[in-house]
Amino acid sequence: MRRRDLLGASLVAGLLAACSQAETGAPAADPPHPGVLRGQAEHVLAEVDAALARAFPARNPRLLGTRVVGPAARQLTARLNVAATRKQTLPTPGRMSLQRLGLPAAGGWPRWFLAAGTLPGEPTPVLRVLRSISPRDPYGLWGDLLLLPSASLPDLASPITGTPMIDPDDGRGLVRSPSAVLAGYAHALQAGSTGGGFAPDQFREQVAGQEAADRRTLGGPGIAEVSGVQRPSSDGLLALRTEDGGALVIGALEQLYRVTVRPGKGQVRLDADLAALAGVPRVGRRLQRTAVEVLAFHVPAAGRGAISLVAATKGDVSALGS
């Protein structure tokens, strides 16, 4: 009798439990996908355009908010501060006409994506690099590069399901690891050398030419000593697999540029922008100028030729003069 009661009670309890079970779905696992969808990327780019459109007319870097980060934030902050000091009117960058997106495969943070296109009135195509440092931080413009003459962006691998990212120190299958590419280019810039595994490019010629001109102007007559150091910045590094088995590597360098005026040799007058940034029109002892260079390289697969710079930008971010 007891057993029958127990069985009955169990049956009733089982039925009640079955009836009271919450209804849920059974979602399938995520298919391979990029970290951002096209719509998300377009939303981010519009937010960046809006932030630039707020900050430029007001010459107020605070209005860039969280939509400009990393090297781009430092460059634009300096540029807007200089414009404010000099009471210059800066043309507001127009809305970018998007031509290509580079969407890395979903993974952890920081996350990145690329957008290539043109700006109104600008003949040179731009490459915008955007980064989100954590899930609670929005994507911001990290780099705003110009494509170099005759350069083109390599096609990225798996553009639909998300391009695989390459670890900065992983040089397997490449002529050089991404971090070694950046360090190698810093060395080549500092040495003013050609070669070093890099194809000749206009950017390196310009930087080397500027430094050589300063040396001639200041160092030649013995007025001042000019020295410069190029080093990879701590802003991060992005490396994406390209369709040809190589990589698109994007990173930032810091250039520390020092002018030490020899005692008794007078003062060195600074150009207007540099004077506004340093807060002094001329220096009698020392000038330390820091610039940030954001660079994009096409790194071929091992044995497939030289590394080529495809896009770059450079801007002063600080200056100290006395």
Added chain:
Amino acid sequence: MTALPRFRPASARLAALAVIVAGAALLLLALARITVWAPSGTTTVRVAGQPGAAVVDTTPEALALDGPSVHVDVQAPDPRRTVFVGVGRAADVDAYLGAAARTEITGVRGPDAVVTKVGTDASLPEPADVDVWALAVTGRGGARLDWPQAAGRWRLVAAVDGQTPPAQVIVTWQRDQSSSLAPALCAVGGLLLVLGLAGLRAGRGRRPSAAAGRMAADRSPAVVPGVGRASESPPPAPPTTPEWTSVPMDDEEPDETPAPAPFRQDWRS
């Protein structure tokens, strides 16, 4: 030896009738499920924001209830406040929410949401300011979003500013009608009905040889003369067949199932 054969045919016939009744009941139930008891095409639940839980969200399993789409209505605690509703990849939303205190919809039970309070952090960054959303809408006083179900695991978040919970979140799932039980009920009911009828007829076929001449008449009750209830179910019984005689039908092999003579006796008495 004598009691068992008399009992078993009646039992088999009773069982066949029970199967028929069950089949008919299932068919009627199926009919009801597609007419008067038809399930609603939508499931709607209402969840109020809880003090101390900054957002209302769903688990991937809750958002993925069968159906083509989900409609979400979020109401602000104050008509002047802007509210947010967004859907993102579950892993991304997990990372964004972190340990934030939230009212989480984990499923539905009838017209009610199954909710649980998760997390401890009182606030989190304003959801409209992060980029983990595949689809997001903001609106003053309220916001509406339609989410077409997509492959993968997705989560929904409704919020105000990451600190104040929304007043109410109404989630409406467009349900998949193809998941109705009616076809299954219909199929099982029909099968039972056929099996029951077949069992009944087979039972009738297990007739002693003495009655074999009337078997055909039994199969067509209308032609059985002198039996007033021939047209009713169950069909009229032949004269009593006191003992089972194992004479098979022409096209049937002997079966262990005895002819249902005792039943007929009972029925007639």
